[in-house]
Amino acid sequence: MIRLSAAAPASIAAQPPYSNILYTLLNKKRIPIFCVRVHTTSLRFSYSPIRAMAHSHTVSVPTNQPQSSSSSQANKQALISLSDKKDLASLGIGLQELGYTIVSTGGTATSLENAGVSVTKVEQLTCFPEMLDGRVKTLHPNIHGGILARRDQKHHMDALSEHGIGTFDLVVVNLYPFYDKVTSAGGIDFEDGIENIDIGGPAMIRAAAKNHKDVLVVVDSEDYPALLEFLKGNQDDQQFRRKLAWKAFQHVASYDSAVSEWLWKQTAGEDKFPPSFTVPLELKSSLRYGENPHQKAAFYVDKSLAEVNAGGIATAIQHHGKEMSYNNYLDADAAWNCVSEFKNPTCVIVKHTNPCGVASRDDILEAYKLAVKADPVSAFGGIVAFNVEVDEALAKELREYRSPTDGETRMFYEIVVAPSYTEEGLEILRGKSKNLRILETKKNEKGKLSLRQVGGGWLAQDSDDLTPEDIQFKVVSEKKPQESELHDAEFAWLCVKHVKSNAIVIAKNNCMLGMGSGQPNRRESLRIAMKKAGDEVKGAALASDAFFPFAWKDAVEEACENGIGVIAEPGGSIRDGDAIDCCNKYGVALLLTSVRHFKH
Numbered sequence: 139m140i141r142l143s144a145a146a147p148a149s150i151a152a153q154p155p156y157s158n159i160l161y162t163l164l165n166k167k168r169i170p171i172f173c174v175r176v177h178t179t180s181l182r183f184s185y186s187p188i189r190a191m192a193h194s195h196t197v198s199v200p201t202n203q204p205q206s207s208s209s210s211q212a213n214k215q216a217l218i219s220l221s222d223k224k225d226l227a228s229l230g231i232g233l234q235e236l237g238y239t240i241v242s243t244g245g246t247a248t249s250l251e252n253a254g255v256s257v258t259k260v261e262q263l264t265c266f267p268e269m270l271d272g273r274v275k276t277l278h279p280n281i282h283g284g285i286l287a288r289r290d291q292k293h294h295m296d297a298l299s300e301h302g303i304g305t306f307d308l309v310v311v312n313l314y315p316f317y318d319k320v321t322s323a324g325g326i327d328f329e330d331g332i333e334n335i336d337i338g339g340p341a342m343i344r345a346a347a348k349n350h351k352d353v354l355v356v357v358d359s360e361d362y363p364a365l366l367e368f369l370k371g372n373q374d375d376q377q378f379r380r381k382l383a384w385k386a387f388q389h390v391a392s393y394d395s396a397v398s399e400w401l402w403k404q405t406a407g408e409d410k411f412p413p414s415f416t417v418p419l420e421l422k423s424s425l426r427y428g429e430n431p432h433q434k435a436a437f438y439v440d441k442s443l444a445e446v447n448a449g450g451i452a453t454a455i456q457h458h459g460k461e462m463s464y465n466n467y468l469d470a471d472a473a474w475n476c477v478s479e480f481k482n483p484t485c486v487i488v489k490h491t492n493p494c495g496v497a498s499r500d501d502i503l504e505a506y507k508l509a510v511k512a513d514p515v516s517a518f519g520g521i522v523a524f525n526v527e528v529d530e531a532l533a534k535e536l537r538e539y540r541s542p543t544d545g546e547t548r549m550f551y552e553i554v555v556a557p558s559y560t561e562e563g564l565e566i567l568r569g570k571s572k573n574l575r576i577l578e579t580k581k582n583e584k585g586k587l588s589l590r591q592v593g594g595g596w597l598a599q600d601s602d603d604l605t606p607e608d609i610q611f612k613v614v615s616e617k618k619p620q621e622s623e624l625h626d627a628e629f630a631w632l633c634v635k636h637v638k639s640n641a642i643v644i645a646k647n648n649c650m651l652g653m654g655s656g657q658p659n660r661r662e663s664l665r666i667a668m669k670k671a672g673d674e675v676k677g678a679a680l681a682s683d684a685f686f687p688f689a690w691k692d693a694v695e696e697a698c699e700n701g702i703g704v705i706a707e708p709g710g711s712i713r714d715g716d717a718i719d720c721c722n723k724y725g726v727a728l729l730l731t732s733v734r735h736f737k738h
């Protein structure tokens with residue numbers, strides 16, 4: 139037995155310098171001491187890591203030990219275990235200056251020591267080495283008792299004293315980088331994925347968050363400065379503690395949702411619809427308001443594994459302009475979704491989520507002008523999307539182009555979105571208006587799950603990824619379409635997919651001439667589309683997102699009478715025969731796609 143002195147409070151004796159002195163002292167004597175523990179008024183140490191308790195010895199320690207700091211934080215104990223060691227040194231130094239004793243796991247302890255911070259290793263408290271390749275490090279009553287004990291419950295504190303367990307006042311943990319590992323380029327094999335699931339970390343975070351009244355919990359290095367400020371102050375603030383606890387539980391919930399999403403993919407193959415799942419969302423920005431000024435709003439980015447590198451508006455870079463609004467996000471999303479589907483250089487102009495102008499040309503300047511021309515009134519104040527880089531010439535056109543309606547007014551847009559910009563192009567657009575939002579983003583990935591909210595639930599479906607290349611345009615009329623007519627029908631088909639139902643698009647020569655959207659009957663949509671197309675309807679292609687329930691004296695006959703050249707529709711109506719007969723009567727080609735593109 140090594141006699142040090144009389145009794146000391148357990149919480150002090152467990153901490154450096156005593157635990158460290160013993161640890162070093164005994165190791166220097168080459169005694170295979172593994173653990174030093176406090177037992178009420180004494181220190182215990184043991185020979186064997188496996189049967190630590192069975193071989194423990196008792197050492198008394200002095201009563202009148204010097205306090206580790208004159209500050210108000212003296213005798214406070216922090217537990218730090220971090221995979222991401224960002225800003226660890228400054229945190230450790232800050233806590234040490236405040237008089238905190240720091241207890242740490244292997245790698246974290248080494249980093250702290252390298253930064254000149256003295257550390258008690260977790261093994262010194264648990265009497266066990268980190269084991270099972272790190273699967274068990276902190277999962278021990280000496281750690282969790284110290285986190286979970288209620289300071290206001292005498293029997294809790296007595297239990298700690300009884301078992302020589304010191305309390306923790308602060309727990310700082312971040313988790314194994316599971317998310318980064320499983321989404322890393324080249325992926326990760328199943329075994330590695332499993333090993334990257336953190337167990338001890340979430341246990342400590344949850345324990346500290348539960349006991350946040352007495353234990354501060356920090357999971358984000360961004361919070362270190364606020365934490366140190368809080369600790370320097372003399373006032374306790376339960377709100378601060380609760381906020382950290384909320385963040386901690388949210389952190390663990392997001393982490394677990396990634397693990398669960400990954401595991402589902404490993405086990406369920408192509409089945410996209412698990413019996414239950416959690417979508418982790420991260421606040422991207424608070425919005426000034428929602429759809430209307432009286433509605434508060436915010437925008438969240440989907441942090442699901444499936445969304446990593448999946449492109450889209452949520453991850454767009456905003457180079458310039460006023461902050462995005464709720465409606466801006468919806469419109470930009472619609473424009474980007476539409477333009478991304480075209481293979482040739484294309485411009486899409488969207489208003490209130492519907493494309494009002496679409497044109498494809500080898501020369502993107504020409505495509506842009508044609509897209510405006512399709513409906514200049516609607517295009518004004520719209521969202522312009524390109525599927526090619528915006529260079530100087532295109533930017534100048536966007537800046538200067540005057541509305542075809544009066545030839546004078548310069549076109550005004552809310553947003554330009556494109557996959558890239560040249561430096562010159564960006565500069566010119568920045569000069570167009572301080573408000574113009576300039577977005578850059580990546581093409582949407584196909585095969586994603588689409589989620590949509592209804593009262594009390596969410597609808598989930600595959601995204602509508604079918605394009606004309608995936609579809610057979612079956613000729614059912616006597617008139618066979620010419621190649622150009624077939625091409626026009628395919629172009630109209632791709633446009634109509636992005637128009638709200640009931641949707642009709644009239645197009646020719648890679649240009650949308652008119653569209654009717656969102657009408658409760660197809661005939662009304664047809665009339666609106668034909669009115670916009672004007673005389674150009676003659677010989678053009680018409681696409682309908684769903685079948686025509688009636689043909690005679692209805693939409694099909696009206697289109698034929700107005701000189702449409704070819705009609706593409708899904709078919710499937712009990713009156714398909716009427717549509718065929720009607721087209722035959724007027725000498726119009728009718729193509730059935732067997733695919734519907736409702737968009738509600």
Ligand SMILES: NC(=O)c1ncn([C@@H]2O[C@H](COP(=O)(O)O)[C@@H](O)[C@H]2O)c1NC=O
Pocket residue numbers: 219220221222242243244245246247272273274275276277311312313314335336337338339340
């Ligand atoms: N198993 C355990 O008892 C355990 N305790 C803490 N960890 C994790 O170990 C990491 C830190 O390890 P190190 O300090 O050795 O670099 C932290 O991300 C922490 O969440 C653990 N590891 C995994 O579960």
